[in-house]
Structures are given as C-alpha cells and as structure tokens.
Amino acid sequence: MTDLSGLMDHIPISDIARKLGVDESVARAAVDAAVPAIVGGLAANAKSGGEKSLESALSKHAGRSTKLADIDEEDGKKIVKNVFGTKTDDVVAAVSKKADTGGGIDFNAIVQQVLPIIAPIVLAYLANQFSGGKSTPAPKAEEQSGGDLGSLIGGLLGSQQGQDLVGGLLGGLLGGGRK
Numbered sequence: 001m002t003d004l005s006g007l008m009d010h011i012p013i014s015d016i017a018r019k020l021g022v023d024e025s026v027a028r029a030a031v032d033a034a035v036p037a038i039v040g041g042l043a044a045n046a047k048s049g050g051e052k053s054l055e056s057a058l059s060k061h062a063g064r065s066t067k068l069a070d071i072d073e074e075d076g077k078k079i080v081k082n083v084f085g086t087k088t089d090d091v092v093a094a095v096s097k098k099a100d101t102g103g104g105i106d107f108n109a110i111v112q113q114v115l116p117i118i119a120p121i122v123l124a125y126l127a128n129q130f131s132g133g134k135s136t137p138a139p140k141a142e143e144q145s146g147g148d149l150g151s152l153i154g155g156l157l158g159s160q161q162g163q164d165l166v167g168g169l170l171g172g173l174l175g176g177g178r179k
Contacts, residue, residue, distance in 0.1 A: 004036060007125050011035065011118055015068040020113055026105055030114045033099035037091055038115070038122045041083035053082075061120065062127035068117070076116030079123060 008031070017027035046054050057079070064070070084091045092115070096107040 004039070007035060007039075007122065008032070010066045010125050011121055012066070012068045016114065016117055019068060019117070020110060022105075022110060026101070026107075026110065027114070029099040029101050030095075030107060030110045031118060033095045034111055034114050034118055035122060037095045038080075038083060038119055041091070042122075042126070045083060057082075057123055058127040058130050060127075061123040062130075064120065064124040064127070066121045066124055071117055071120050073116045076119040079119035080115045083119070 011031050013028050013031055014024050016031065017024040020027060042054060080088060092108060092111050095115075096111045099111060100107045
C-alpha cells in the first residue's frame, strides 16, 4: 500500500535543510506539512476535472530523479501554481501554521521555498507509482492494471497524516479544487 511515509522517504530532507540554511528539524517540519498539501491539491484538482492534466504531468515526470541537485525549481513553481492557483498564499499560510514549531522561525518563508523543491519530487514519485515503478511514461488510467490515479492519490491521503492536514487544515481551501 502506498502511503505518505513511502513518499517522504524520497525527500532529501538534509539536502533541503543545507540548501535553505536551516536546521534539519525545521526542514523536516516544513516538508512534513507541505507534502500532504501538494498531494491534497493534486487530489482536489483531479476530482474537479483535472485528472487528464495530472496524467500528462505524471508522464513528464516518470523516471525523474529525486536528488536535490536534479530538481528543476522553475518546474516546481509551475506545479505549485497549477496545483493551488490563486489559493497558493492561503495554502502557504496554512502549511506554515501546521509546520511552525515555535522558536521565532519564519515558516512562511521556508514553506514558500520548500514547495517548489518538493513538488517535482512528489510528481516523480506519483509517476513512478502510477507506472508500476518503471521509468517509462505513465499509462492512462484505463490502461493501468494496478489501480487508477484516484486510488493512488487516495492511498497517500488515507494515512493519518494526510487526513489530518488535508481534511482539517486544508479541506476548506482545496475542497472545490483551485480557482
């Protein structure tokens, strides 16, 4: 079963911490809150008619590296904009609040930097899961034998961490898809 912990294992937390110049615990808190938000945003978009667009994005990210040095942050910014649309600032604020461990750290700024770093990693992970771990383009949902895209994302969101963040904190923001 695919869950958020499997995805989190692919996120280079210590590399992100070094890149941002923050303690690893700060980077982990931001990533732990941001990953379910991205997955939840993808799910909301797919439910509101964006499944074909998501399949296309997954096919472009299949087989991509999740190493920080290989991440295209400009692509990540486009992903974040496509996932959250005009609600991006609201999502950043909600994720920052969830991630905030205290200590006077500006989590808003950290989350703004983390989202475009991890968005391509999330898509690469989903693409590889959707295509059965092969580094070939993701098949269309009707060709896929291991379940559909909705089931894959639903499995990620089915974890307690995913339900807590998406259902409680971000549910109102993402419930109807991006606007």
